[in-house]
Amino acid sequence: MVKRYMSFAMRKKETAQKPNISTACKEKQKDGRKGVKKRYSQSISLPFARKADNQKAALFFEDLECRIALPAEEKKALMDDFAKALKFYASSGLPADVALERLDAKNLGGFYSRPSNTWYSLDNAAKIYPFAMKHDYMSVFRLSAYLKEDVVPEILQMALTFTIKRFPSFATTVKKGFFWHYLDSTKRRYIVEPETGIPCRPIHIGRSGSQTFRVLYYRNRISVEYFHILTDGTGGMCFLKTLIAEYFRLLGTASSCGKGVLPVNGLVSPGEVANEFINIRSEGPASSFVDKDAVQYGGRLSRIKPCRVIHFKMDAAALKAVSVRKGATVTAYILSLMFAAGKRATDEIDGDFNIQVPVNMRKFYPSETLRNFSMYCGIRIPLAEIYEPDALIPEIMRQLAEKASCQAMNEMVKATNRIVNAIRFIPLFLKAPVVRLVYGFIGDRSFSNTLSNLGVVSMPPEIAGRIDSMDLVLGAAITNRASCSLVTFGNTATLSVSKNTADPSFEEALYELLCRDGLTPVVEGSELIAD
């Protein structure tokens, strides 16, 4: 057991004492260990120019093979990933010893050599997501980081291979139990993919061992798209940060942990996979999920959702200064712009706009959980009262203070817990159609839009300078024509809009309002996908 975790450097010393490490591997085979019957290590082409370096690499692969107990195809693919990374290092002129040390197989831990036996029940917020999903709709959100240089796919793949073990609740597949869905631990080769499709498209999670998230790269951008069943923005950001830190370590820039970066070889704390909702006492009043319908923006709903993603990148300090000048928080200021821009995006005269604002429960209940631990509130303003954004700020501030308070959130958690408790003993095949029907009626019609503000994201100083900006993209809503999100990294605040209609009125009005306040954002995004 100790041997399994021994570092490569230590194993090199050991190799000197024991002339042939492959003998040890063969002995292990004789002991009946699964998954080492076929020797892939012999078929891997070694990339170094010097024979001595290639011999070290051969020993490295023989040792590596003993640590992977996956089905044959996956094992081969995983070893190929190592080979590709080594090839990249060799082509970059990195000495073999350094390259092999960076890819040290100890970073795999026991993840790929132990069978998967763990499982996680869904947290109370996640329980709705499997019921709500359809073939063309799934609650997916995406976190991206823009690096200052193009992404090296081979190294990103290795970073994911080493990082995933630190996030066991992410290394899972959604399964059906008799009463509830659950997350079943899945040992497989988790893959990174080049970005080709539209952002936040549904993830296929039906097959045995399917991934519940996807890691994508495009030019200088690394993105992770999560099925919301796994985590919320905070947990997702923690995974992305750790992945990026590991990526830079493999590129030679090691960073300290902290600021949301977890040590990839550290032990998993039980608190990281905890369902924190059940720790909130369920006595007292509970709120209701049913609210009257809100006015939706105009424009025909696109069939492909989101049909466009737009990022407004602006100076974070200027944004903060404008908000302070207007006597608002950044969230309240952006909300005021969204209300004003929304009014220009609809022909309705009566009714209310209601903007959903997710609230991080960790503010009230400090927790290290990486699972969902957020609720939401709705900021509602009648259309008739919406003219100038500045005039809306006092009302928005008042509603935020009241509706996003600890008490209001507790009431919502209690309502969630009560519903979950009420139906917990009903078999899944009976409750699924009923919950789907109810969710179909409620859906997102009580909201017009969403603003999810992840706040200021920081990274360890060693790697912060190698990242330009970050953004959050919310996946498709059902009837809402737009969903907004805000992330600040360094001095760049990125306001992202996911569009579900081709009508550009909302984002054009938003741009105009931002420019009027002197923020003049740089606008980036995807092409409009016409139906």
Add this chain to the structure above:
Amino acid sequence: MQIKITYPKPLKRKSHRSIIIGIARDIFLLAALMCAVINIWSGGKAWSVIVIWALYMIWSMLVYPDMIEYNRISQFTKAIVQSCVMLVLIDVFITSGWAANVVSIICFSSLIAVCLLLYTDFERQRHNLLPVILLSALSLITSAVLMIISGGNIPWQLPVTCVLSFVVLAVCIKTMGWNIKSELKKLFHTI
């Protein structure tokens, strides 16, 4: 407002699944409604129940398949259970007296098939034990009840199904191994 494109041009989607599902849903609902109305109007045996169940089977297996646990064991057991329900409905509403025999033959042969599916790809399929457990438990209970009801005149299929179901359940328990408590908790957890 100038938008700088920073995303790849999306590949043109070949599938128009949502449109097809929408059209199919309307056709299926119309067909089901028409069957029920015609059956009620013309009287006679309740054949429309069988047609509606067949429509549901086609819908859930082909048009709108499962999004979670779309694996060979789950889909196979689902098809078997739905087929058995269909046979029972035919027995009840059209011609009676044969379903118990036929269903029990289907049950024990499908139990053998499901074991083959499980053990020919054990590494992946061992995570799909719940459908096997439920199918064998259902077969065991049904065949045991039918044996009790039928008194002395027990057809050979029933004891065979009963024994085989028990064996498959035992195999599942053996497969779970020492971790059986955790496995059962996973499958039947309520929080």
